[in-house]
Amino acid sequence: GINAEYGVGVNFYGKRLLAGYAPEPLIAHDLLTALETQKPSHVEWTEPFEEHVFHFKNGMDIYYPTLLSLHKRIEICRAFQTGIAIWELGQGLDYFMDLL
Numbered sequence: 001g002i003n004a005e006y007g008v009g010v011n012f013y014g015k016r017l018l019a020g021y022a023p024e025p026l027i028a029h030d031l032l033t034a035l036e037t038q039k040p041s042h043v044e045w046t047e048p049f050e051e052h053v054f055h056f057k058n059g060m061d062i063y064y065p066t067l068l069s070l071h072k073r074i075e076i077c078r079a080f081q082t083g084i085a086i087w088e089l090g091q092g093l094d095y096f097m098d099l100l
Contacts, residue, residue, distance in 0.1 A: 012087060012088050014027075016034075016062050045068075052064065
């Protein structure tokens with residue numbers, strides 16, 4: 001059964017980082033706006049965080065969960081038989097619910 005003593009928090013929002021500014025939380029609408037108006041210069045998978053990061057030419061980086069990063073977190077929870085608490089359920093991309 002599920003280990004009732006432990007749970008893992010999984011966020012459905014991201015973080016925007018820009019040099020000289022404090023990191024800001026980023027919801028789906030903000031991510032989609034950034035992708036439509038600025039187009040990232042490249043996207044990479046970051047091993048330490050197991051999350052995708054979108055790099056923009058203006059120096060902004062956006063760390064945002066994707067199906068792959070959410071899948072990896074869910075698999076860890078399954079392996080350790082822990083519960084999952086989703087932070088900001090309504091702030092993620094619509095397709096995130098496909099994993100639940």
